[in-house]
Amino acid sequence: MSTQDSVSTVYKCMLRGAADYLVKPIRRNELRNLWQHVWRKQSSNFGINDPQDESVAQRQLEATSENNAASNRSNGQMACIQRNTEQIEKGSDEQSSCTKPDVEAESVRVENMQEFSQPKWGKSFPSDIILQNKYEFLNFGQKFLTHGSEAEGSEVDTCKDDNTTPLGKDIRPESQNRDAVMTNEDFDNNYVLVNSSSEAIDLIGSFHNYPNCSSEGISKFDSLPQLDLSLRRSHFSGFCNSYTEERRTLGTSNASAFTRYTNRALQPPQTKIANACNNQKEYGTNSEQMLSNTFTTCSSDNPGITQRSIISLAAGHSKESEVATSCSQQRVFPVPIPVKGIRVNNLYTGFGSVLPPMFCTQSGSSPTPSPNSVPQQEPSFQMNILYQSSLENNNFEQQYDPDGQNTNDAANQNVYKQEHKLDPLEDRGHVSSATDQSASSSICNGGVSHHNSIGYGSACGSNSNVDHVAFVGAAPESKNEEGFYPQNGSSHRSIQREAALAKFRLKRKERCYEKKVRYESRKKLAEQRPRVKGQFVRQVHMDPSPPEIDGNSYYG
DNA sequence: ACCTAAACTGAGACCACATTATGAT
DNA sequence: CGATCATAATGTGGTCTCAGTTTAG
Numbered sequence: 001m002s003t004q005d006s007v008s009t010v011y012k013c014m015l016r017g018a019a020d021y022l023v024k025p026i027r028r029n030e031l032r033n034l035w036q037h038v039w040r041k042q043s044s045n046f047g048i049n050d051p052q053d054e055s056v057a058q059r060q061l062e063a064t065s066e067n068n069a070a071s072n073r074s075n076g077q078m079a080c081i082q083r084n085t086e087q088i089e090k091g092s093d094e095q096s097s098c099t100k101p102d103v104e105a106e107s108v109r110v111e112n113m114q115e116f117s118q119p120k121w122g123k124s125f126p127s128d129i130i131l132q133n134k135y136e137f138l139n140f141g142q143k144f145l146t147h148g149s150e151a152e153g154s155e156v157d158t159c160k161d162d163n164t165t166p167l168g169k170d171i172r173p174e175s176q177n178r179d180a181v182m183t184n185e186d187f188d189n190n191y192v193l194v195n196s197s198s199e200a201i202d203l204i205g206s207f208h209n210y211p212n213c214s215s216e217g218i219s220k221f222d223s224l225p226q227l228d229l230s231l232r233r234s235h236f237s238g239f240c241n242s243y244t245e246e247r248r249t250l251g252t253s254n255a256s257a258f259t260r261y262t263n264r265a266l267q268p269p270q271t272k273i274a275n276a277c278n279n280q281k282e283y284g285t286n287s288e289q290m291l292s293n294t295f296t297t298c299s300s301d302n303p304g305i306t307q308r309s310i311i312s313l314a315a316g317h318s319k320e321s322e323v324a325t326s327c328s329q330q331r332v333f334p335v336p337i338p339v340k341g342i343r344v345n346n347l348y349t350g351f352g353s354v355l356p357p358m359f360c361t362q363s364g365s366s367p368t369p370s371p372n373s374v375p376q377q378e379p380s381f382q383m384n385i386l387y388q389s390s391l392e393n394n395n396f397e398q399q400y401d402p403d404g405q406n407t408n409d410a411a412n413q414n415v416y417k418q419e420h421k422l423d424p425l426e427d428r429g430h431v432s433s434a435t436d437q438s439a440s441s442s443i444c445n446g447g448v449s450h451h452n453s454i455g456y457g458s459a460c461g462s463n464s465n466v467d468h469v470a471f472v473g474a475a476p477e478s479k480n481e482e483g484f485y486p487q488n489g490s491s492h493r494s495i496q497r498e499a500a501l502a503k504f505r506l507k508r509k510e511r512c513y514e515k516k517v518r519y520e521s522r523k524k525l526a527e528q529r530p531r532v533k534g535q536f537v538r539q540v541h542m543d544p545s546p547p548e549i550d551g552n553s554y555y556g
Numbered sequence: 557a558c559c560t561a562a563a564c565t566g567a568g569a570c571c572a573c574a575t576t577a578t579g580a581t
Numbered sequence: 582c583g584a585t586c587a588t589a590a591t592g593t594g595g596t597c598t599c600a601g602t603t604t605a606g
Contacts, residue, residue: 517592517593518591518592518593519574519575519576519591519592519593521574521575521593522573522574522575522576522591522592522593522594523592523593523594524593525573525574525575525592525593526572526573526574526592526593526594526595527593527594527595529571529572529573529574529593529594530572531571531572531594531595531596532571532596533570533571533595533596533597534570534571534594534595534596534597535569535570535571535572535596535597536570536571536572536573536593536594536595537571537572538571538572538573539572539573
């Protein structure tokens with residue numbers, strides 16, 4: 001990690017906290033709003049005016065918020081530095097079981113920050129950060145000065161002549177160099193400055209890839225989809241490194257701001273990963289072959305879009321495929337479940353009218369899960385469940401119910417299986433086909449995700465053969481007779497599964513929101529314990545013994 | 557439509573200390 | 582091998598703080 005990356009990470013990670021700490025007279029809200037103001041100004045200065053680019057900034061903020069959260073967990077501002085290191089050393093194992101995943105994820109983040117947290121930060125960093133922050137305030141917002149009364153004035157003054165005033169006492173030449181770097185950086189690197197390290201690299205890659213596109217391509221196929229993809233989920237290229245180097249040229253990030261979470265979530269047993277990788281490879285090659293022709297028409301509006309980029313989207317970003325399908329109000333799901341032997345042309349011709357905007361025009365709806373998209377994703381999820389359930393059901397029927405009749409036991413076990421299979425899925429957040437692939441080998445071997453991906457990828461395609469081959473070839477083994485193509489007979493089971501799903505969701509909600517007390521005795525003691533402003537305080541012993549004796553007895 | 561400021565929200569930190577876990581003897 | 586002791590670690594709840602989000606002007 002370079003110094004610049006460190007600075008960029010730290011810059012946004014600690015900006016608010018440090019600023020709040022050092023510029024205390026300025027109220028937090030004011031500072032926050034100032035930050036927003038500065039950010040907007042900065043964005044506009046770099047020509048990031050369109051809302052999509054604002055969404056980029058917003059995502060960067062989001063990405064940074066995680067780092068902020070990391071720093072925030074330790075008690076505020078300056079102390080957080082020390083505590084971060086402490087937590088690094090301790091392993092930060094003090095959280096409750098409910099928050100452990102976050103802690104784990106955070107520990108990774110902290111590890112990432114450890115590199116620069118140790119040597120220099122201790123003293124100089126916050127000053128540096130606030131210094132840079134104020135430097136920008138001075139550049140962009142005169143308003144900051146208006147806030148400076150005498151008390152804050154010192155702060156402001158220090159940042160005015162930051163090159164001479166040892167505000168941080170140990171501001172090092174490097175910070176000045178960083179300022180120089182800041183001022184000299186171009187559009188890309190200015191984003192780097194405000195991005196966390198790994199994400200910054202991704203963003204660099206993203207922005208640097210844009211020149212490969214024409215300006216039109218930039219305007220149309222701008223950052224939004226790619227960055228959104230990168231920020232949302234690490235895809236197969238993330239955990240299947242062998243997945244064609246060429247995809248990396250897309251600039252789609254493998255390590256997104258949420259990669260830490262998703263990677264963690266996408267760490268199923270190796271075999272499953274291997275399956276996913278294999279399938280992905282397999283399908284990737286197929287899809288590339290298949291789609292190489294079909295997307296030429298689609299991307300005609302976007303000269304900058306390479307076919308591979310779309311292929312990547314289609315193959316890897318199956319989460320977005322959900323969004324795509326859902327955004328395209330075309331009830332993909334229950335619906336065009338292709339009946340065996342019937343070509344699926346209609347399915348994709350139906351897509352064709354709708355999905356192209358997703359690829360060809362970027363001015364459409366954002367792939368980000370908007371409130372509008374939320375309800376639309378639900379059907380997608382249902383489809384996944386449906387497919388998955390069908391697959392499961394087939395397996396299950398083969399094992400327990402060869403006659404295809406649902407006994408209660410069978411239903412119960414089916415419910416059990418569903419819950420246990422869905423648990424990891426839903427606990428990762430919204431069920432996506434990506435998670436489907438990682439979660440269930442049977443799923444990842446075919447059905448859902450491939451369906452989604454292919455549907456997504458071939459949305460623009462007019463080649464019916466491609467569609468057919470794609471659909472059939474992608475899910476050969478999962479295309480079990482009635483399981484894959486639910487008929488009337490399976491509707492009943494579908495209802496049962498939906499009920500099971502509802503039950504599961506109910507359980508999950510309860511599980512998430514109720515606090516588990518492991519030791520009631522401790523709870524009672526804690527309730528009886530005296531507090532001051534919520535904090536435990538020493539119990540005042542009312543016994544007549546002298547305090548020193550009491551203290552001695554206390555400390556042994 | 558855009559910007560700013562304030563309100564709202566969710567999560568984490570803090571505290572003392574009884575209880576529990578672990579290691580040494 | 583079990584018992585005892587010492588030490589470290591854990592967990593408990595109410596309140597506060599903070600950063601992010603939403604809302605109002």
